[in-house]
């Protein structure tokens with residue numbers, strides 16, 4: 001019997017929610033497509049730092065747990081549907097996440113996809129009022145997984161560089177980019193805790209039951225499933241270079257959390273809302289990605 005892999009993570013959305021750097025003039029906010037590329041460019045202009053973030057904007061996430069289950073996504077969805085965990089211990093008027101350093105990522109969380117050994121990541125600290133340990137235990141009790149690997153709290157990170165076609169880690173260090181990241185930490189005020197199937201789990205689910213857990217396009221037999229452009233396995237990076245449509249795996253469960261950077265707006269802070277797993281607004285943005293972004297240039 002097959003096992004299916006899943007990830008529990010905090011999704012960060014630079015396109016719609018953006019992030020803030022207080023140590024740049026005018027309390028700089030970065031938001032929209034290529035927000036991370038712009039941040040790195042502002043840190044070290046002219047060093048190629050702009051090209052470091054090569055993960056597409058829909059895949060920025062802080063992984064918490066990788067688990068395996070005998071359940072297909074639709075079975076798991078039914079199991080976790082009633083979960084309403086408490087994720088905050090009171091109103092939060094500080095960032096939910098803040099970068100602490102830039103370093104090599106301890107592991108690759110793309111479930112066996114082709115990616116760089118030395119992927120680069122932004123390590124994160126989280127607000128002490130953001131409490132997810134109990135939520136993870138609730139999820140674990142409910143799904144009864146076959147394996148359950150938790151990322152140690154001090155290793156919480158978000159992968160920003162996965163494919164390595166440009167700067168190597170050595171070049172990044174030579175340009176003192178990690179030191180500049182530490183001097184200019186960035187803050188995140190919105191996130192989404194979600195359970196997402198691996199690409200393979202989504203694929204097998206479709207083959208076995210016809211249930212679709214993917215939005216956008218993927219590779220089928222070496223071709224883009226949307227426009228049938230020829231794509232070699234190692235070339236697939238989550239986006240079709242011909243039709244510019246993205247692949248996105250639907251979460252089986254998700255909950256949104258936001259805090260406010262401005263304490264005078266605290267009536268809006270500490271919002272925790274359940275949201276439907278299907279995020280159509282993001283899908284629309286994916287289709288509008290400009291063709292001159294760093295995904296399709298050589």
Ligand SMILES: [Zn+2]
Nearest residue numbers: 224227240243
């Ligand atoms: Zn295509």
